[in-house]
Amino acid sequence: MNGIVDSEFLIRVIQEKVSAEELDIFEKWLKESDANKEEFSTLILLWDKSGTSKAPSAPDKEKMWDKIAGTLNNEFQTRPSFASARHQQDRFRNNISNSSRHKIQQTNNSFNNFLLRIAFIFIISVSVFYVFENYSPIKQIPADDVNAYMDEEIKLYTLIANNGEKVTFPLGDGTIVYLNSGSKLIYPSFFDDSLRKVELIGEAYFNVRHSENRPFEVICGSAKVTVTGTEFNIKNRKNHISVVVAEGSVKTSSVFNQKYYTLKKGDMITYTGDKKIDFLSGVDLPRQIAWRYGKLAFDKTPLPEVVEELQRYYNLDVTYLDKAVQLKKLTGIFNTDSLDKILSIINLTLDVQITRMGNRLIVDGIKLE
Numbered sequence: 001m002n003g004i005v006d007s008e009f010l011i012r013v014i015q016e017k018v019s020a021e022e023l024d025i026f027e028k029w030l031k032e033s034d035a036n037k038e039e040f041s042t043l044i045l046l047w048d049k050s051g052t053s054k055a056p057s058a059p060d061k062e063k064m065w066d067k068i069a070g071t072l073n074n075e076f077q078t079r080p081s082f083a084s085a086r087h088q089q090d091r092f093r094n095n096i097s098n099s100s101r102h103k104i105q106q107t108n109n110s111f112n113n114f115l116l117r118i119a120f121i122f123i124i125s126v127s128v129f130y131v132f133e134n135y136s137p138i139k140q141i142p143a144d145d146v147n148a149y150m151d152e153e154i155k156l157y158t159l160i161a162n163n164g165e166k167v168t169f170p171l172g173d174g175t176i177v178y179l180n181s182g183s184k185l186i187y188p189s190f191f192d193d194s195l196r197k198v199e200l201i202g203e204a205y206f207n208v209r210h211s212e213n214r215p216f217e218v219i220c221g222s223a224k225v226t227v228t229g230t231e232f233n234i235k236n237r238k239n240h241i242s243v244v245v246a247e248g249s250v251k252t253s254s255v256f257n258q259k260y261y262t263l264k265k266g267d268m269i270t271y272t273g274d275k276k277i278d279f280l281s282g283v284d285l286p287r288q289i290a291w292r293y294g295k296l297a298f299d300k301t302p303l304p305e306v307v308e309e310l311q312r313y314y315n316l317d318v319t320y321l322d323k324a325v326q327l328k329k330l331t332g333i334f335n336t337d338s339l340d341k342i343l344s345i346i347n348l349t350l351d352v353q354i355t356r357m358g359n360r361l362i363v364d365g366i367k368l369e
Contacts (some may be wrong), residue, residue, distance in 0.1 A: 004022075004025060005025065005026065005029045007043065009022070009026070010026075010040060010043050011043070012308070013026050013168075014043070014044060014168055015051055016166060016294065019294075019295065020293045020295070021328070022292075023292070023293055023294070026290060028363050030176070030207065031247070031256050032153055032288065034275065037174050037176065037207070037209060037227050040170070041170035041176065044168060044169070044170050049118070051317065053110060053331060060189065065213070088342050114115075127368055132321055137293070138303070145235060149202065154187075154188050154189055154190065155188070155189040155284070156187070156188055157187055157188075157189065158176075158177060158184055158185070158186050159184065159185040159186075159187065160183075160184050161179040161180060161181055161182065161183045161184075161202070162181070162182070162183060162315070163181050163182050163197045163312045163313075163314075163315040163316075164181060164312075164313070164314055164315025165181060165315075166178065166179060166180055166181055166291075167179040169185070171187060171191075171196075171198075172190060172191065173209050173211065173216075174209035175196070175206065175208045175209045176206075176207040177198075177204055177205075177206055178204060178205040178206075178207075178292060179202070179203075179204045179206075180202060180203040180204060180205075180235075180291055180312075181312040181315075182202055182203075183200070183201060183202025184196060184200070184201040184202060184311035185198060185199070185201075185204060186199040186200075186201075187199075191214070191277045193213055194213075194214065195214065195217060196211070196214055196215065196216045196217065197216075197217045197218075197219070198216075198217070198218055198219070199218070200218055200219070200220045200234060200236065201220075201221070202235070202236065202237075203233070203234070203235035203236070203291070203294050204233070204234060204314055205232070205233045205246075205289060206218065206227075206231065206232055206233075206234070207231050208227050208228075208229050208230055208231070208232075209229060210228060210229025211228060211229060212228055212229075214228075215227065215228055215267065216228065216229075218234060220234050220236045220238040220241055220295075221239060221241050221253060221271075222239070222241065222254050222256060222271060223236075223241045223243065223253070223254050223255075223271050224252065224253050224254070224255075225243055225252050226250065226251045227249075227250045229248065230245065230246075230247050230248025230249060230250055231245070231246040231247040231248065232244060232245045232246060232247075232248075232250050232263075233246065233288065233289045237305075237308075238273075239272065239273035240270065240271075240272050240273070241270065241271040241272075242269070242271075242288075243263060243268065243269050243270075243316065244267075244268045244283065244285070244288045244289060245263045245264060245265050245266065245267050245268075246265065246285060246289060248264075248265065249265075250263050251266045252262075252263075252269055254271050254273075254275075254277070256275040257275070257277060261277075261279060266281060266282050266283055266285060267279070267280065267281050267282075267283070268280045268281075268283045268288065268297070280332055287299065287333065290333060291313075294335070294336050294337075295333055295334060295335055295336060296309060296310075296313065296333070296334045296336055296342070297332075297333045297334075298330045298331055298332055298333075300329045300330075300331055301327045301329060301330050301332055302326065302327075302328070302329055302330070302331060303326055303350065303352070303363075304326045304327055306361060307347070307354075308362065310339070310342070310361065310362075313336060314339050314359075315359065316350045316359050316360065316361055317359060317360045317361070318361045319360060319361070319362050319363065320358070320363045320365060321362060321363065321364040321365075322363070322364050322365035324365050325350070325352045325363060325364070325365045326351045328352065330346060330349065330350060332345070332349070339356065340356065343355075343356060343361075352364065353365070
């Protein structure tokens with residue numbers, strides 16, 4: 001990887017510790033090639049298995065070599081048979097030229113290098129084997145090799161992003177799923193050769209690996225989204241489903257309406273519990289997918305829905321002391337680095353009093369003096 005997009009940068013992306021500008025750089029890098037998507041997927045797998053510990057600094061090669069070489073030499077010197085041979089070798093060295101002595105030293109160094117390389121390869125091989133052998137949720141099956149798995153039972157797994165957390169997850173086909181707080185993704189142990197199908201509860205952003213002959217399908221409540229390779233956000237909160245396309249195009253339909261709608265970049269469709277369908281073009285994408293950039297966006301949103309979003313994002317409990325405040329609506333985009341700042345702005349804008357007490361919000365209509 002060149003430039004700013006290195007392993008340290010990608011780990012900060014996984015940890016959600018990048019700015020909006022850095023996230024934009026990452027998105028552009030990810031779109032450049034399938035190889036970049038595969039590289040990011042592999043890093044996620046390794047990171048998932050290694051835990052969330054801090055990435056180690058690059059080791060000092062010279063110091064490491066001196067330490068290992070010293071250990072090898074000490075090991076050899078403590079062996080009686082080697083010490084005896086070393087004594088005979090010293091007597092022989094007294095009778096040879098400096099050139100020959102240099103060649104023998106090179107041979108010893110080469111032997112040490114050989115042992116070091118074998119040890120290094122063994123450690124790396126065991127580590128890689130452990131990571132991929134123990135990573136079981138999904139498999140990628142080449143289209144021409146699916147028959148080999150026909151007798152294997154397809155299992156379903158559930159990926160959960162609890163309140164207060166977001167999850168980045170690679171599927172076996174190279175698709176990247178960004179799961180928002182309070183959401184679940186149900187996916188199979190492997191995809192077959194005709195359809196890649198998952199189910200979403202909550203909200204997620206999909207960066208789908210292109211495959212013309214293997215459509216990618218998302219079932220979300222009463223809605224279905226079918227794509228071959230694109231980027232889109234889909235959300236289902238209380239039977240209110242919305243689909244927004246960030247790149248490419250998708251096809252959507254509903255169990256209440258079998259008609260297919262084709263959405264392109266900037267298009268948005270919503271399905272509601274009363275079977276109503278709204279289609280919009282040229283929507284404000286940064287606002288619609290603000291959560292992907294570490295922001296919260298609201299557009300004439302009722303206060304209860306705003307509070308619910310804060311509940312999910314910060315893992316909070318809520319108590320209402322005044323039901324009348326639920327009629328108020330909020331518009332705005334907020335950075336998520338400070339909950340107290342968000343609450344202060346809401347209080348000032350809506351003339352309410354939302355007080356934070358630990359992990360609980362107290363919502364009241366009376367302003368404190």
